[in-house]
Amino acid sequence: MIRLILRLYPPRYRRDLGEEILAVCRLTSADSSRTGRFREAADIAAHAVRMRLGLSSATAAGRLLASAAPYAVGAAAAGCGVHVTRWYAGVVASPSPVHLSLLPADAWSALLLASVLVVVGAITALTGRWHGGVIAVVVGLSGLAAAAVVSGRAFGDPVVTPAMALLTALIVAACPPDLRPGPRVCAAAGAMAAVAWLPLVAVQAHVLPFSTDYGLWPLLVLTAAGLVPALRSTSPGLREAAAMTVACPPFLAYAYTGGWNLSLPVLAIGAAVPLTGAMAAYAYHLARRGRGPGDRADLS
Numbered sequence: 001m002i003r004l005i006l007r008l009y010p011p012r013y014r015r016d017l018g019e020e021i022l023a024v025c026r027l028t029s030a031d032s033s034r035t036g037r038f039r040e041a042a043d044i045a046a047h048a049v050r051m052r053l054g055l056s057s058a059t060a061a062g063r064l065l066a067s068a069a070p071y072a073v074g075a076a077a078a079g080c081g082v083h084v085t086r087w088y089a090g091v092v093a094s095p096s097p098v099h100l101s102l103l104p105a106d107a108w109s110a111l112l113l114a115s116v117l118v119v120v121g122a123i124t125a126l127t128g129r130w131h132g133g134v135i136a137v138v139v140g141l142s143g144l145a146a147a148a149v150v151s152g153r154a155f156g157d158p159v160v161t162p163a164m165a166l167l168t169a170l171i172v173a174a175c176p177p178d179l180r181p182g183p184r185v186c187a188a189a190g191a192m193a194a195v196a197w198l199p200l201v202a203v204q205a206h207v208l209p210f211s212t213d214y215g216l217w218p219l220l221v222l223t224a225a226g227l228v229p230a231l232r233s234t235s236p237g238l239r240e241a242a243a244m245t246v247a248c249p250p251f252l253a254y255a256y257t258g259g260w261n262l263s264l265p266v267l268a269i270g271a272a273v274p275l276t277g278a279m280a281a282y283a284y285h286l287a288r289r290g291r292g293p294g295d296r297a298d299l300s
Contacts, residue, residue, distance in 0.1 A: 130180045
């Protein structure tokens with residue numbers, strides 16, 4: 001089986017290092033359990049696909065995905081958190097017993113379980129155990145996509161919702177393992193998820209008397225999450241805007257189902273909102289560079 005997985009690597013890489021990878025794999029899997037061997041084979045396959053697609057830490061695409069992955073995890077957690085709280089709000093408002101809303105044959109039950117798995121996986125990933133959390137997020141998003149297709153228009157959109165969930169799973173899984181996010185980035189992604197999620201929960205709980213975001217609030221929060229580090233550094237904001245654009249599929253699906261029912265405007269909004277943040281950061285740095293020492297002295 002390992003030889004078949006090795007064929008996923010680019011031919012030159014396979015010729016140079018294929019036998020070495022095979023020998024190391026046989027040595028490490030000799031005393032491993034079946035689960036351990038399966039996990040190692042999955043890791044090798046994922047690495048091979050990343051190498052085939054040029055998504056290593058040495059490429060610009062790999063570094064972009066590494067920058068976007070924690071925010072994609074946070075966005076997935078916020079989106080799935082909305083699903084969980086929406087279910088809870090429905091349970092509280094319904095006179096039926098709680099167990100009736102968790103019937104195994106109900107597609108909403110599968111959506112709920114998948115959403116809970118994504119939220120738990122995201123918390124795990126962003127609090128230090130990245131690898132295990134990412135696995136849970138990817139599995140949860142895949143289950144959510146399947147359940148959304150089965151449920152049809154009873155949940156979101158049967159095309160956009162699962163497509164964005166699978167795209168997010170691919171983005172998170174494609175992050176190069178040697179470029180895992182540090183604690184500060186994970187904390188920023190977790191804060192972004194909380195700020196995006198909390199007002200939506202307040203609207204569902206009728207704490208706020210009105211809502212005018214029409215699905216745009218999470219995208220605006222994601223833009224701010226890229227804008228703040230761009231303003232604090234000398235970056236013009238393009239790298240941060242690209243990372244936030246890559247990380248926005250969960251919020252794009254929310255915007256689509258939250259009131260923007262045409263796919264082309266939603267895609268335009270998803271690209272334009274982060275790019276607006278980049279333009280603001282770029283204008284800010286231009287203004288700072290244009291303000292010379294004499295101008296600063298005049299202000300003092």
